[in-house]
Each structure stands twice: as structure tokens, then as C-alpha cells.
Amino acid sequence: MRLFNHPLSSNGRRVALAARLFDLPLEVVHVDLLDHGARRRLAEINPNGMVPVLQDGDFLLWESCAIMQYLADLAPGQALYPHDARARADVNRWMFWACQHFSPAIGVMTFENIWKGMDGMGAADPRELERGERQVVQFATVLDNHLRERTWVAGQSLSLADVAIAPALMYIGPGRLPVQQLTHLMRWFGQMEALDAWKQTHAKWPQG
Numbered sequence: 432m433r434l435f436n437h438p439l440s441s442n443g444r445r446v447a448l449a450a451r452l453f454d455l456p457l458e459v460v461h462v463d464l465l466d467h468g469a470r471r472r473l474a475e476i477n478p479n480g481m482v483p484v485l486q487d488g489d490f491l492l493w494e495s496c497a498i499m500q501y502l503a504d505l506a507p508g509q510a511l512y513p514h515d516a517r518a519r520a521d522v523n524r525w526m527f528w529a530c531q532h533f534s535p536a537i538g539v540m541t542f543e544n545i546w547k548g549m550d551g552m553g554a555a556d557p558r559e560l561e562r563g564e565r566q567v568v569q570f571a572t573v574l575d576n577h578l579r580e581r582t583w584v585a586g587q588s589l590s591l592a593d594v595a596i597a598p599a600l601m602y603i604g605p606g607r608l609p610v611q612q613l614t615h616l617m618r619w620f621g622q623m624e625a626l627d628a629w630k631q632t633h634a635k636w637p638q639g
Contacts, residue, residue, distance in 0.1 A: 433458045435476065435484040438634035440464075441534065441598040442495040443483040448594050449499040451628035453506035457485075465550060496526045499591050512591045521585045525592035529599070533570045537599045539563030541606040564609050575613035583619070589626075597623040 434450070434457040436443035450457045462482050463469045474480040477493040485492045485501070492498050503512035513519050540563035543555035574596065577584070585592040600620050602608060610616060623629055 432456075433460055433486040435460045435462050435473065435486070436482045437462050437464050440482050441537075441601055442481070444598040444601065444632055444634075445495045445595055446483045446485065446498045446502070447632040448598065448626075448628050449502050449511070449591065451631055452511060452589075452594065452626075453502050453509055455502055455506055496530055496591075496595055499526075499594065503591065511589065511594065513586065518586060522590050522592045525584050526595040528570075529592075529595040533574070533596060534599045536563065536566035536570050537602060537606065537608060540567060540608060541602045544606050545602065568609055571608075571610045571613055571616055575616040578615040578619050582622070593619075593623060597629075 432455070434443070434446060436447065436459055438461070447457070447459070462473050464482070470480055473482065473484070476486070476491050477484045479493065481493070483493070483495055483498060485498045487501075492501055500512065503509055512522060539559060543559050543563065547553060547555060574584075583589055583593055584596060597620060600608070600610070600623075603610060
């Protein structure tokens with residue numbers, strides 16, 4: 432299987448983390464998202480023009496959480512995506528929450544604080560930063576409260592819920608995310624950072 436990805440994509444990191452945890456080998460194809468030619472070629476396999484994209488033979492799959500669920504189905508004996516209907520629904524709930532609420536809120540701040548500068552699009556917009564900060568605090572507080580008496584997001588152990596949520600927090604420093612005061616969230620994120628799979632999927636930020 433091949434994964435079309437960029438190392439600084441949090442959505443792509445979800446998939447890379449899941450593959451490591453499932454012990455499923457992936458051939459990673461680097462996509463330079465700042466190169467217009469590479470973006471055009473990417474649109475040929477994903478009409479949204481985004482990473483990640485999984486290629487398994489003649490099957491192309493985009494949307495990071497869909498890819499994670501597919502990999503779970505390919506990993507016999509896996510314990511990250513439960514088979515019990517209610518337990519799986521709980522994991523799905525948090526995966527969809529990550530895609531619908533948490534990551535988009537963080538995306539406002541990363542666009543203004545990271546990607547605009549990398550793509551030569553000018554300075555951050557203070558109004559957008561204010562909107563992003565408000566949304567990040569809103570949804571991060573939901574997660575922090577949920578983790579108050581929990582070790583993991585769903586159930587008693589690591590699951591795809593954790594894997595779906597945590598990668599967006601790789602932007603805490605460069606994206607200037609206002610979450611470090613949330614002690615339960617940060618304790619849980621520290622657990623994620625301690626995982627070998629997290630360390631193995633770490634990418635260095637460009638200097639300057």
C-alpha cells in the first residue's frame with residue numbers, strides 16, 4: 432500500500448500513526464503541497480486536492496478517518512477500533528468530532544500562523560486569529576472536561592479516537608494554540624507523545 436502524504440499534515444499523521452500501531456507497512460509518497468504541479472497531480476487521485484490518499488492496488492481512498500477505519504479492517508486482532516457496536520459508536524463519535532469541530536478550529540490558527548507565511552500569503556489576520564482562538568478554546572475545553580477522569584478518550588485503552596484527535600496538537604508551538612493551560616488535555620497529549628508510533632512519525636519544522 433502507498434500513502435500520498437506530507438509530513439507536516441496532521442491528517443496524514445493520523446494515518447501514519449494508525450499504520451504504525453497496526454503494524455501495517457506503507458510506502459510513503461511525499462507530496463510537496465507548495466508545488467503547484469504536485470497539487471495538480473494530487474487532484475488526479477483526490478478531487479479535493481488534499482492529503483492523505485491511500486492506494487491499495489487499484490483502490491484509492493481519501494479522508495483520513497476513513498483510511499484509518501480501512502486499515503483497522505485489514506489488521507487482524509487489532510484492538511484500536513472495537514467491534515462492539517456501542518464501543519465503536521463512541522470511537523466514531525470522537526473521530527467525527529475531531530474532523531468536524533476540533534481540527535477545523537485549529538486549522539484557522541495554523542493557516543494564519545503557519546501556512547500563510549510558508550506560502551507567501553502575507554501576515555496573519557488578527558480577526559481570524561481571534562476567531563480561531565475562541566473556537567480552539569471552546570472545543571479544547573470540551574476535550575479537557577471529558578478527560579478529567581479518563582486516561583483515554585474512548586474506553587479504557589488507546590483507540591482510534593485518540594489517534595484521530597492528537598495529531599492536530601502537533602501544531603501547539605508553531606500554531607500558537609491556546610491549550611497549554613488545559614491540564615487534563617495536556618496530560619493526555621503527553622501520553623500520546625510518549626508512544627513509539629508518535630515518535631516514529633515526528634517531522635521537524637522548517638527553520639526560518
